[in-house]
Amino acid sequence: MDVIMRSLPLLLLVLTSSLGQETPKRGSLLYPYGISEGDKTTPVLDDGASLELAISVDFKFFSQTYKSLYVNNNGVISFKIAVSQYTPDAFPLTNGQTFVTPYWGDVDNELTGMVYYRESTDTSLLQTITRDMEQYLTDLHFTATWAFIVTWDKVAYYGSKSSKVNTxxxxxxxxxNRCFTIFNYEDIQWTTGTASDGDASTGLGGISAQAGFNSGDATHYFNIPGSRTNEILNITSTSNVNTPGRWVFRVDDFKVPGGCAFQANFAKVGETFWKDSGCTSKCQCEATGEVTCVAESCPQSTNCRSSGPYFQCKVQEKICF
Known part of the structure; x- marks a missing residue:
C-alpha cells in the first residue's frame, strides 16, 4: 500500500463542462449520468471519496452481502472502507479490502473532471439495462430491479501536463437475486499518474491502471486483460460480450460471460493455451465456463512463449546470417 502523503496542488478547479449538462454522446455505451439525471458527485479532491453510502438492496459480491459502499475518485467502488490509494497493487489483496475496480489509477479531479453517482430504480433505466443483459445473457432471463451507477467523466491524472482525460x-x-456489474469505457487516454512513475506529458508508463475485482482474500479475484500494463490503454476495444468497451460480470457467484475465469484471468470460449512456463499442460476454455487441461507439450519446431497471462507454443524464429 502507498503511504506517501501528498500535499494538495494549489490549482483552481477547471471544469471541462458545466454541471448538469453531462450526457453520453450518440452511440455511447454509457448509461445516462450527470446532475440532470439526479446524480451526486464525490468531493473535488485528489484521492478523495464519498462518505459511506447506504444502498436499499442487499448486494452480493463473491458470496458476501453488502448494504453500503464507497465511491472513490481513483476509479474504485469499495464495500468496507474508502480507498485513497492511488497506485494500484496487484490482485489479490488479502487484507480484507473488497474492490470493484473499473479503472484503478491516480485520478486527480482537482485538475479537471467529475465523479458522478446515483442509486436508481428508474423504470426507463432498468428497462435499458434489462435489454442489454438479455442481449448478452439470453438464457438467464435477467430483469433489473435496481442499479447503482458511477461515472468518472473526463477525469485527469495526477501530475498531468497534458489535456488527456478518461471517461x-x-x-x-x-x-x-443475482448480482452483476457492467463496466463501460468511453474514452481512455491515460494509464498512470506521475506519483506512480508515469510521464507527466503522456500519462503513460510506470505502474498502469488496474481493472477487475478483489474480494479481500487470496482466492477470489479477477483481472481484466491488460491490467497494470500499458495494454490497459486499449480497454475500449476489448470485451467479453462482443461489444468493444463493455465488460459484464456476474459477481454474487462470480462468473465471466463469454469465457472463463482461470487463475484469475480471462480466456475466451474455445481459446486454448498453456498454463505453465514450460508449456507442459494445455488448457481450453469450454462453453460451460470451465477450463479443461491435459498433459501436452509444445510441438517440435515451436517454443513456449508468454502470451498475456498464459503461454502459447509459437513457431521458432529463423535466424539469418
Missing part, C-alpha cells in the same frame, strides 16, 4: 462507468445491478 468510464461502472454499474452494479440486481434482479433481487
Amino acid at each position: 468510464f462507468q461502472a454499474v452494479l445491478t440486481t434482479d433481487g
Whole structure:
C-alpha cells in the first residue's frame, strides 16, 4: 500500500463542462449520468471519496452481502472502507479490502473532471439495462430491479501536463437475486499518474491502471486483460460480450460471460493455451465456463512463449546470417 502523503496542488478547479449538462454522446455505451439525471458527485479532491453510502438492496459480491459502499475518485467502488490509494497493487489483496475496480489509477479531479453517482430504480433505466443483459445473457432471463451507477467523466491524472482525460462507468445491478456489474469505457487516454512513475506529458508508463475485482482474500479475484500494463490503454476495444468497451460480470457467484475465469484471468470460449512456463499442460476454455487441461507439450519446431497471462507454443524464429 502507498503511504506517501501528498500535499494538495494549489490549482483552481477547471471544469471541462458545466454541471448538469453531462450526457453520453450518440452511440455511447454509457448509461445516462450527470446532475440532470439526479446524480451526486464525490468531493473535488485528489484521492478523495464519498462518505459511506447506504444502498436499499442487499448486494452480493463473491458470496458476501453488502448494504453500503464507497465511491472513490481513483476509479474504485469499495464495500468496507474508502480507498485513497492511488497506485494500484496487484490482485489479490488479502487484507480484507473488497474492490470493484473499473479503472484503478491516480485520478486527480482537482485538475479537471467529475465523479458522478446515483442509486436508481428508474423504470426507463432498468428497462435499458434489462435489454442489454438479455442481449448478452439470453438464457438467464435477467430483469433489473435496481442499479447503482458511477461515472468518472473526463477525469485527469495526477501530475498531468497534458489535456488527456478518461471517461468510464461502472454499474452494479440486481434482479433481487443475482448480482452483476457492467463496466463501460468511453474514452481512455491515460494509464498512470506521475506519483506512480508515469510521464507527466503522456500519462503513460510506470505502474498502469488496474481493472477487475478483489474480494479481500487470496482466492477470489479477477483481472481484466491488460491490467497494470500499458495494454490497459486499449480497454475500449476489448470485451467479453462482443461489444468493444463493455465488460459484464456476474459477481454474487462470480462468473465471466463469454469465457472463463482461470487463475484469475480471462480466456475466451474455445481459446486454448498453456498454463505453465514450460508449456507442459494445455488448457481450453469450454462453453460451460470451465477450463479443461491435459498433459501436452509444445510441438517440435515451436517454443513456449508468454502470451498475456498464459503461454502459447509459437513457431521458432529463423535466424539469418
